[in-house]
Every structure is written in structure tokens, then in C-alpha cells.
Amino acid sequence: AESPQFEARLGTSEHGGLVPEARCHGRLNSLGKSVYSGRVDVVFPARMSSNDRADITLHHRHCASRPTLSFTIGNGEPYMLRLLLLISIPLCIANQNMAAEHRFFIGTYTRGDSISDGIYTAVFNDETGGISEPVLAAETDNPSFLAIHPNGRFLFAVNENNDYEGRPTGAVSAFRIDADTGRLSLINQRATEGGAPCHCVVDRQGRFLLIANYTGGNAIVFPISEDGSLGSYSCLINHTGSGPDPSRQEGPHAHSINLSSDNRYAYVADLGIDRVMIYRFDPQEGLLVPGSPETAAVAPGGGPRHFCIHPSGRFAYTNHELSAEVTMFHRDPASGGLTARQTLSTLPADFSGRKSTSECLLNAAGTHLYVSNRGHESIAVYSVSPDDGELTPVEIQNTGGEEPRNFNFDPSGKWLLAENQNSDTIITFAVDPKTGRLTQTDNHVKVGRPICIRFLD
Numbered sequence: 001a002e003s004p005q006f007e008a009r010l011g012t013s014e015h016g017g018l019v020p021e022a023r024c025h026g027r028l029n030s031l032g033k034s035v036y037s038g039r040v041d042v043v044f045p046a047r048m049s050s051n052d053r054a055d056i057t058l059h060h061r062h063c064a065s066r067p068t069l070s071f072t073i074g075n076g077e078p079y080m081l082r083l084l085l086l087i088s089i090p091l092c093i094a095n096q097n098m099a100a101e102h103r104f105f106i107g108t109y110t111r112g113d114s115i116s117d118g119i120y121t122a123v124f125n126d127e128t129g130g131i132s133e134p135v136l137a138a139e140t141d142n143p144s145f146l147a148i149h150p151n152g153r154f155l156f157a158v159n160e161n162n163d164y165e166g167r168p169t170g171a172v173s174a175f176r177i178d179a180d181t182g183r184l185s186l187i188n189q190r191a192t193e194g195g196a197p198c199h200c201v202v203d204r205q206g207r208f209l210l211i212a213n214y215t216g217g218n219a220i221v222f223p224i225s226e227d228g229s230l231g232s233y234s235c236l237i238n239h240t241g242s243g244p245d246p247s248r249q250e251g252p253h254a255h256s257i258n259l260s261s262d263n264r265y266a267y268v269a270d271l272g273i274d275r276v277m278i279y280r281f282d283p284q285e286g287l288l289v290p291g292s293p294e295t296a297a298v299a300p301g302g303g304p305r306h307f308c309i310h311p312s313g314r315f316a317y318t319n320h321e322l323s324a325e326v327t328m329f330h331r332d333p334a335s336g337g338l339t340a341r342q343t344l345s346t347l348p349a350d351f352s353g354r355k356s357t358s359e360c361l362l363n364a365a366g367t368h369l370y371v372s373n374r375g376h377e378s379i380a381v382y383s384v385s386p387d388d389g390e391l392t393p394v395e396i397q398n399t400g401g402e403e404p405r406n407f408n409f410d411p412s413g414k415w416l417l418a419e420n421q422n423s424d425t426i427i428t429f430a431v432d433p434k435t436g437r438l439t440q441t442d443n444h445v446k447v448g449r450p451i452c453i454r455f456l457d
Contacts, residue, residue: 107452116448121182126412138184154228158197170197204263217252234286241273265336269304296338315389324355368436419450
């Protein structure tokens with residue numbers, strides 16, 4: 001039998017940045033098949049040059065710990081790096097039929113009549129779709145949206161409120177993750193300089209945390225120290241304008257912030273001004289600079305909420321919370337520019353109830369897009385054309401609860417976990433790999449006001 005091995009190929013992208021492509025494989029010669037799975041995280045220096053050192057963290061289901069190794073970057077030339085995991089063969093054989101288990105974290109609302117006390121953690125079984133009973137990982141106020149550092153050691157949570165330390169602003173909390181138990185230890189907190197922070201993302205190098213403030217109508221960037229703490233903000237961008245809906249668009253409402261895979265562009269979907277703002281991101285200084293073009297406008301009154309980029313980088317999608325629609329853009333990878341090409345409804349034609357979309361995600365392969373509908377309590381599924389990114393409706397699947405605010409795919413891609421906020425439930429759906437269709441399973445757990453799911457691996 002052969003021990004599992006990680007292979008990582010590092011090469012230069014068209015924009016000059018090193019791009020890691022990694023896979024983990026293992027083979028039992030007696031069975032003639034691969035039985036291992038895993039992930040490699042490569043963390044590069046802030047300013048790369050020849051002979052710099054970079055860290056690799058190995059994530060593998062047969063590892064009790066996550067070893068970190070270092071290697072030297074050599075003149076930007078692509079090369080193959082081969083790392084051997086030191087795992088006993090008997091352990092690998094014993095685990096060959098075991099399902100991979102994946103720890104994940106749950107952001108929640110804690111205020112009002114919620115039964116939640118903060119951030120919860122659970123373990124997902126990708127063989128059965130089962131979820132362990134969630135346990136409290138950290139007590140904190142309204143930790144709605146979460147982001148996990150690429151090294152897997154730190155978690156960041158926006159505290160979605162408007163009254164932090166006596167000021168009309170929300171906050172963000174940095175936590176250290178206990179790899180064995182999933183428990184979180186608070187490192188520090190920062191004011192987000194805007195009310196109701198609702199979305200966050202860590203940049204690809206793990207050096208900065210970017211946040212969208214809903215009532216603040218702005219975006220802010222914090223540097224991340226080596227110990228996971230957040231420093232004083234490096235950039236604060238305030239949006240201006242309004243939209244035609246006087247109750248929801250009286251001013252800017254930044255609802256999400258996302259980065260392109262090359263770490264060059266940040267996109268902020270602003271519900272209040274019907275625009276997706278485009279910024280050039282400086283990964284060295286943590287700055288957002290208006291792009292060229294600076295924005296992508298959508299239909300008035302639509303209210304863009306979340307945003308996702310196709311794995312090819314050539315297409316992007318945003319869901320409209322107010323009009324219950326989704327728009328497909330052609331994206332220019334060089335300039336970051338967006339051109340709207342298609343807009344479709346996320347609801348049945350005969351539905352006349354409340355319209356309010358929430359999450360918008362592509363599967364890992366980019367073959368299907370999913371958008372959740374609050375009010376209709378469903379997830380709309382679309383197939384994605386690999387040629388032009390256009391969407392074709394596949395189905396609209398009920399989520400088995402009320403107010404499906406968020407959902408996410410497990411690391412295997414075989415399952416979708418839907419969070420029904422007002423039902424206090426997370427329900428597992430099987431994903432058909434060919435059609436993208438969803439099938440509800442009997443696997444579900446209860447947790448107060450679930451808002452966001454983030455897997456550790």
C-alpha cells in the first residue's frame with residue numbers, strides 16, 4: 001500500500017501572481033483505487049520575490065493535526081512540489097471506508113426572541129448527509145456572517161448591530177479556532193464604522209478582512225495580524241445615492257463584498273442604489289480603489305444583494321432581493337468590468353406573495369447556480385452555459401422551513417445545507433451532480449436563527 005501524498009503545482013498567472021493548484025491522493029494497491037481526500041493551503045509572503053519562503057498547511061481527514069511546512073519560491077518558474085504525509089498504513093486501511101467528516105460553523109441572530117447565544121459548531125458527514133448536534137462555539141452578539149482564514153486557525157464574525165460601545169456602528173470579532181473541538185476563543189473586536197455589518201470575506205493571501213455595512217452603506221478593510229487579531233482599518237469607502245423604493249432604498253445599503261480569484265478586484269453589491277460597485281484591491285496595503293468602470297448598474301428597484309463569480313472568471317451573478325430576480329453579467333477579467341446580459345425571475349410566474357431573495361451561490365464546478373427565496377421558502381436552481389454563462393431554469397425546490405436566508409455546499413459538493421432562519425433549522429439536501437436538482441433528506445438539526453454556514457475545510 002502507498003501512503004497518501006499531496007501534490008501542489010505552483011505557477012504564475014497571467015497577471016503575475018502565483019496560483020496554487022493542489023490535490024491530495026492516495027492509493028491502496030490491493031484495491032486499485034484512490035481512497036483519500038484533502039486540501040492544501042498555500043500562504044505566500046506579503047511581497048514575493050525569488051527565494052522567499054511560503055507556508056503550506058495540509059488538511060487531511062486522516063490527520064489529527066494540520067502540519068505546516070515551508071518551501072522556497074524559485075524565480076517564479078512553475079514546478080511540482082511533492083509532500084509525503086507520515087501516516088501509518090494500518091490507519092489508512094482501517095479508514096478506507098469511513099466517511100469524511102467536516103467541521104462547520106454557524107452564524108446566527110441572537111437578539112429578539114432568538115434562542116441562540118452566538119456562533120455554533122457541528123460536524124457534517126458527507127457519506128450520509130448527517131449533521132451532529134450543534135454546540136456553542138463562542139458566545140457573542142448577533143454574529144450573522146462568518147469568514148474563515150485560509151490557514152484554518154482563525155474565524156471572523158460580523159456583529160450585526162447598530163450600537164457597539166455606545167456608538168451607532170456595528171462590530172467585527174476575531175476568534176482563534178480550537179482544531180480539536182471547534183471552540184472559539186475571542187482575540188479582539190473592532191468597530192466597523194458603519195451600522196449592521198452583514199457580510200465579510202478574507203482576501204486570498206489572508207492579510208485583510210473586507211466587510212460590507214448595510215445601514216452604514218459602506219465597505220471597510222482591516223489588516224489581519226499573524227496572531228489573528230484585527231488592526232486599525234486600512235480603508236473605508238462610503239457609498240452615495242438612493243433608489244426608487246422609499247422604504248428600502250432611501251440611501252446606500254452595502255449588502256455583500258466579494259473578491260475575484262486573482263485577488264485583484266472587490267465587488268460590493270449595494271441594495272440601496274441598485275449598483276454593483278467595482279474596486280481594484282491592493283493586497284499589499286489593504287486599499288480599495290474605484291475601478292474602471294466603477295460600477296455595474298442593474299434595473300431600478302431590484303436591490304442587488306449577493307454576488308458570485310464563475311470559476312472561469314468570465315461570468316458573474318447577482319440576486320435582486322426586492323424584485324426576486326437574478327442577473328448574469330459577462331465579466332472582463334482584465335478590467336474587472338461587468339456587462340449585464342440576462343435577468344430571470346427566481347419565482348414561479350403565478351406566485352403573488354412576498355418577494356425577497358437572499359443567498360446566491362454557484363456550485364464548485366460552475367455548472368449550476370442557486371438562489372434562495374424568502375416568502376416562497378424555496379431555492380431556485382439554474383443550469384449555467386459553459387459558453388456564455390447564460391442561465392436556464394431547472395427547478396424551484398421548497399426548503400422545508402421558513403425564511404431560507406442562507407445555504408452552502410459541503411466540501412464534497414454532494415450536499416447542500418439550507419438554513420431556515422425563522423424555523424430554527426438546518427436541513428440537508430442531496431445535490432444531483434448532473435442536473436443540479438435538490439432532494440430533501442431526513443437529516444436536519446435545530447439551531448436558533450441560523451444565518452450563515454462556513455466549513456473549516
